[in-house]
Amino acid sequence: NMEQLAAHFKRVEIPLKSHSTAEGYKNYLKLHIIPKWGQYALSAMKSVEVESWLRNLTRIDGKQASPGTKTKIRNLLSTLFSHAIRYELAARNPITPVRTSAKRLCTPDILTAGEYQGLVKALSQRERVMVLLAGSTGLRRGELIALRWRDIDFELKQANVTHSVWHNVEGDTKTEASRKPAPLPTLVIEELKHWRKTTLYRSDEDFLFPSVAKNGTQPLSPDMILKRHIRPALKRMGVKKQIGWHSFRHGLATMLRQRGVDIKTAQEQ
Secondary structure, three states: OHHHHHHHHHHHOHHHOOHHHHHHHHHHHHHHHHHHHOOOOHHHOOHHHHHHHHHOOEOOOOOEOOHHHHHHHHHHHHHHHHHHHHOOOOOOOOOOOOOOOOOOOOOOOOOOHHHHHHHHHHOOHHHHHHHHHHHHHOOOHHHHHHOEHHHEEOOOOEEOOOOEEEOOEEEOOOOHHHHOOEEOOHHHHHHHHHHHHHOOOOOOOOEOOEOHHHOOOOEOOHHHHHHHHHHHHHHHHOOOOOOOHHHHHHHHHHHHHHOOOOHHHHHHO
16 A cells, blocks of 8 residues: 555665755655555555645645645655556556646745845844845755865865755755756955955865754755845845745745746756
């Protein structure tokens, strides 16, 4: 049945995934897939039933699940069946015809150029460097806080992205493409040089943004920086948008698109 397939998948495939992807898979299995489909025989899974279930899927708080979440669960179900076919546990993938839409319910908030510049000026040094890095590179938050000084090439003006941190667990980046060096503007390079002179943790092996409470052994919490520094600064500026770390990544993509950068180049960036 599906529960046995999920157990096999967790044992064989999940250890090969990045930590954040693995945790996401485990949560979707535990909260949604196993409770609903766990006792179903693989041959009993029907495309129409799965599609109907996904269409009406709700979160734990009873609200409608986002289109993105529904699509991720649909894709995980399909991955499970591909795994089953590979190990000759199933003959077909009933999820292939299942349709979902990943179209957002609302457009995510991003800062205008003026708001971004105002935020940079309103922040203290550490937070300013983090926001400049996030806004100019589009790094995911786990990649940002995983950076060590050895990863910054001041001569070539680039950040060598090799790891990601998720819930204080260091692992591989989410995708292979994420491991490509990220170019750094001269302004950001200069800010990084000043920050390295200021920070208590400046050796090659030290994190760029370490937790002082943990004596530099772990990076600081990106959520803490958002709650205590970035969002209060935006509030003081009168900006009422709901900004998270992904807003800077999305904002860079939007800016590149507005500048007429071709889609492939923007994706690479």
